[in-house]
Amino acid sequence: MQYGDFAKWQRRWLRGEALERELEYWRKQLRGVEELELPTDHGRPLVKSYDGGIRKFVLCVELSEKLREVSRREGVTLFMMMLGGFEILMSRYSGQEDVAVGTDIANRNGEEIEGLIGFFVNQLVMRVEVRGRESVEELLKKVRRVCLEGYEHQDVPFEKLVEELNPERDLGRTPLFQVKLVLQNAPREGLKLEGLSLSGLGGEDQRASELQTAKFDLSVIISDEGQYLVGIAEYARDLFEEETIDRMMRHYTNLLKAIVEDRQCAVAELSLLSDEEREQIVVEWNRTETPAPVDRCVHQLFAEQVALAPERIALIAENQQLSYRELNRRANQLARYLCGLGVGPEVIVGLCLERSLEMVVALFGVLKAGGAYLPLNPEHPFERLGYMLEDAGVGVVLSRRSLERRLPAFWGGTVGLDEEWEWMGEEQAEDGEIGPAMAAVAENLAYVIYTSGSSGRPK
Numbered sequence: 001m002q003y004g005d006f007a008k009w010q011r012r013w014l015r016g017e018a019l020e021r022e023l024e025y026w027r028k029q030l031r032g033v034e035e036l037e038l039p040t041d042h043g044r045p046l047v048k049s050y051d052g053g054i055r056k057f058v059l060c061v062e063l064s065e066k067l068r069e070v071s072r073r074e075g076v077t078l079f080m081m082m083l084g085g086f087e088i089l090m091s092r093y094s095g096q097e098d099v100a101v102g103t104d105i106a107n108r109n110g111e112e113i114e115g116l117i118g119f120f121v122n123q124l125v126m127r128v129e130v131r132g133r134e135s136v137e138e139l140l141k142k143v144r145r146v147c148l149e150g151y152e153h154q155d156v157p158f159e160k161l162v163e164e165l166n167p168e169r170d171l172g173r174t175p176l177f178q179v180k181l182v183l184q185n186a187p188r189e190g191l192k193l194e195g196l197s198l199s200g201l202g203g204e205d206q207r208a209s210e211l212q213t214a215k216f217d218l219s220v221i222i223s224d225e226g227q228y229l230v231g232i233a234e235y236a237r238d239l240f241e242e243e244t245i246d247r248m249m250r251h252y253t254n255l256l257k258a259i260v261e262d263r264q265c266a267v268a269e270l271s272l273l274s275d276e277e278r279e280q281i282v283v284e285w286n287r288t289e290t291p292a293p294v295d296r297c298v299h300q301l302f303a304e305q306v307a308l309a310p311e312r313i314a315l316i317a318e319n320q321q322l323s324y325r326e327l328n329r330r331a332n333q334l335a336r337y338l339c340g341l342g343v344g345p346e347v348i349v350g351l352c353l354e355r356s357l358e359m360v361v362a363l364f365g366v367l368k369a370g371g372a373y374l375p376l377n378p379e380h381p382f383e384r385l386g387y388m389l390e391d392a393g394v395g396v397v398l399s400r401r402s403l404e405r406r407l408p409a410f411w412g413g414t415v416g417l418d419e420e421w422e423w424m425g426e427e428q429a430e431d432g433e434i435g436p437a438m439a440a441v442a443e444n445l446a447y448v449i450y451t452s453g454s455s456g457r458p459k
Helices: 003-013 016-029 061-074 078-094 136-152 158-165 204-210 242-261 275-286 298-308 324-340 357-368 382-392 401-406 417-424 435-439
Strands: 052-059 098-105 122-129 179-184 191-193 196-198 218-224 229-236 313-317 320-323 348-351 372-375 396-399 413-416
Touching (some): 016 122, 052 242, 061 229, 078 179, 078 218, 229 242, 313 357, 320 357, 324 417, 348 357, 348 382, 357 372, 357 396, 396 401, 401 417
Parallel strands (some): 348 396, 396 413
Antiparallel strands (some): 052 229, 098 122, 191 196, 313 320
C-alpha cells in the first residue's frame, strides 16, 4: 500500500453522507467561535508577515512527574492536562470564556497506514468554555470530552473544514484559531541503514537559533523528554516581544503547578503569579505613600491643583463638564455667599442634592467658606433627615427647589442653588481671602457622616 492508495481511499470515503456527518459535528462545535484577542505589544498588521521568534522553557522533573501522575488519576492524557492549563491561560490573558485552541493530530487511525511513508498530520480545533466558578476537575472533564469528540471526527482535512465553514477571512490572522498547542510524545529513534545513519535535522537549540517564521500568533510545542517536559513557544514578532512570551510561559508553568496541587480549586482562583511577581505587584508597586501636608485643608490643596492645570477637565456629569478654573470660580462665589449667611469654622451646612455638578460645587463652596458639610440623601425618610438636621445643629441646607419637598421642616433655612444662583453669581469669583475661611485650620471639622441606623437611631 502506498500514499497514493490512501489518498484515493480517502476521497472515495470522505464524500456524500460520510462527509456531511463529519462536517455537521464541526458546524455545531464551531458555530459562533470567537477570534482570540490576546493583549499584544504591537498593533496587529493588516497582512501577516510570518516573521517569527522562538523561546524555550523547561518544566522541572518534579512538575513533569506530577502532571503525569495527576493525568492518570483524573483519567485524562498528558496532552489533555496540558491543554486544560493552556485554555485557562488564554482565557485569563484574553478575558474571554470561549477559547479555541488548535492542535496537530497524527491522523494515522488505521493499522494499514501506521508504517506508511507520507504526511498524514491534520489540524483540529479544541474549543472549550472556561468558566471561572467551575473546579479544575470539572474543566478537565470538559477538555477530555472535547478532545475525544474531536479525535472521533479528525478525518476532515482542515482546509476542507475552512472551505465549508467559510469564516470571515482576515489577512492579519489565521481562520478558526490563532494559537496552537502540540504535545510531541512519539518516540524519536535514529534510523540506521547499511553504511548510513539518519537523524532529525537540527536539535531544539539549533531550531531556536534558526527559526524565523510563525504561522500563528502563538504556538506552544511540548516535547516529552522522559524525566522532564521541554516547551518551545513560537510567536509572531509582529505582535509580541520576547519578554512578553517569557512571562506568558512562566504564567503557564505557574498555572500547571496550581492545577496539580488542587483539582478542587475554582478556575478563577488559580494564580498565574509567582511569589516574586506577587510581592512586586501587590507590595512593591503599591508602596505609593507620600507624606501628607498636615497643615493645609482640602480646599487649599484643591486650589493648588487649579493653579497647576486650570483648563483641564475636573468634573463630568452626564453631558456636562467643568474645568478646574470654572469649578473653582463657582465654589468661590458660593463660599462668599455662605459667609454672608454666617458660615465659618465648625458651622455645619447640609447638602441635600442628587449626584451632579452642583453637589461638588456645593461641597467645595462649604469648605472654602470654612464650614463643614453634612450629606443628606433626598431619598431617605423624613424622620431620619429631621433627626440628623436637629442632632447636627444645621442652620443652612443647600438644595434645589425640586428637592425641598423631601426635606422636613427645621429651624434653619434652605438655599435653592438653581433659583438663587443669580444672586450668588454676583459674588467675587477670584481666589483670595474668603471671610472666615482664612481662620479655618486642618483641625477644624470638615464633614459629618451618620451611620445607617439599622439598629436604632443613626449616630
